Amino acid sequence: MDRMPLATAAAAFLYAGIAALLLFNGDRLPLQDPRIPAAVAPLNGPLGDLLNYALPALAVAGGFIALAVHALRRPGRALAISATAFAGVYTALVLLVIVDSRILSMLGYLPYLAVNAIMDPGVLASVPEQGWPVLLHQLAAVTGVGLWILTAAAAVRKHSGACITCGRKHDDGGWLSAASAGKWGTPVTLAAAAIPAVYAIIRFAWAAGIPLGISSAFLRRMQENGMVYAGLGLASMAFAGTLLTLGLIQGWGSVVPRWVPLLGGRRVPILLAVIPASFVAVVVVPAGAELIRLGLSGDTGGIPFDWTNWGTIAPAALWIFWGPLLGAAALAYYLKRRGTCGRCGLDG
Numbered sequence: 001m002d003r004m005p006l007a008t009a010a011a012a013f014l015y016a017g018i019a020a021l022l023l024f025n026g027d028r029l030p031l032q033d034p035r036i037p038a039a040v041a042p043l044n045g046p047l048g049d050l051l052n053y054a055l056p057a058l059a060v061a062g063g064f065i066a067l068a069v070h071a072l073r074r075p076g077r078a079l080a081i082s083a084t085a086f087a088g089v090y091t092a093l094v095l096l097v098i099v100d101s102r103i104l105s106m107l108g109y110l111p112y113l114a115v116n117a118i119m120d121p122g123v124l125a126s127v128p129e130q131g132w133p134v135l136l137h138q139l140a141a142v143t144g145v146g147l148w149i150l151t152a153a154a155a156v157r158k159h160s161g162a163c164i165t166c167g168r169k170h171d172d173g174g175w176l177s178a179a180s181a182g183k184w185g186t187p188v189t190l191a192a193a194a195i196p197a198v199y200a201i202i203r204f205a206w207a208a209g210i211p212l213g214i215s216s217a218f219l220r221r222m223q224e225n226g227m228v229y230a231g232l233g234l235a236s237m238a239f240a241g242t243l244l245t246l247g248l249i250q251g252w253g254s255v256v257p258r259w260v261p262l263l264g265g266r267r268v269p270i271l272l273a274v275i276p277a278s279f280v281a282v283v284v285v286p287a288g289a290e291l292i293r294l295g296l297s298g299d300t301g302g303i304p305f306d307w308t309n310w311g312t313i314a315p316a317a318l319w320i321f322w323g324p325l326l327g328a329a330a331l332a333y334y335l336k337r338r339g340t341c342g343r344c345g346l347d348g
């Protein structure tokens with residue numbers, strides 16, 4: 001945690017450096033994907049042209065803020081506010097504008113890809129169609145979100161004189177205490193688990209021939225062209241997501257059940273749950289935002305979306321709330337389990 005602001009500054013300057021090299025060579029940042037309709041991809045217009053130059057400049061500004069947070073023993077109020085505001089604006093820009101649904105779809109198709117690549121390595125050759133430069137740039141931007149959230153936390157902790165490692169100042173941690181997180185964590189985790197469950201139930205219903213949230217006519221059309229099965233992989237992942245989210249408030253999410261061979265009875269490493277949950281929390285937000293843009297654009301590419309056919313887009317549009325809820329659920333799990341701080345010795 002001590003080194004987070006320095007790591008953020010280094011990453012920001014590295015990004016600015018690479019971007020400057022690209023721009024001076026007459027290239028562009030991999031922001032735009034011409035295969036996606038402009039109504040759904042805000043970067044395919046003038047905004048993308050603007051960000052092409054604005055992002056490197058923003059990275060330099062952010063780099064200096066992070067560097068100041070690192071260098072000062074006790075950052076002032078203005079710096080703490082600047083770091084927090086920068087983290088907020090950067091996170092919103094990345095998750096609502098720069099990143100789209102491709103990281104999540106990649107994640108959803110990974111099991112499919114892994115199984116198929118064993119039987120037919122030729123499958124991997126189709127992967128570059130995902131647009132690797134755009135995908136890698138989005139992954140870098142998402143990494144930046146993680147770095148900035150931790151840097152803002154470090155700035156606030158250093159400013160307020162709290163422990164840099166755990167953020168505690170007194171024995172009573174307020175809403176961040178383990179006891180408090182145990183209370184607010186439960187409803188938040190249940191809500192976070194419900195959103196992918198709704199999505200999965202609807203997709204499973206279609207595969208079973210039940211027109212849940214869609215018209216019978218559209219179900220028949222999807223049965224004819226095989227589309228009813230296309231969403232099953234992602235629905236299964238969503239269902240697994242629901243179960244794993246519930247693990248954040250259940251015993252098996254903290255201690256491996258006794259009946260599991262070799263590992264039974266061992267404590268689940270905290271970060272084993274927190275890191276994947278946080279990553280999913282971050283990448284479902286842009287996917288939800290993309291679905292909302294798609295729904296509002298009126299051009300849904302032949303997919304009906306109206307009061308009868310709400311099931312096509314609305315469940316995935318809810319993902320924009322899934323992200324913050326899952327992030328809060330992961331935070332509650334972390335706060336409940338982290339125990340005594342190795343640096344300041346405070347507990348609770």
Ligand SMILES: [Zn+2]
Binds near residue numbers: 346
């Ligand atoms: Zn501490």
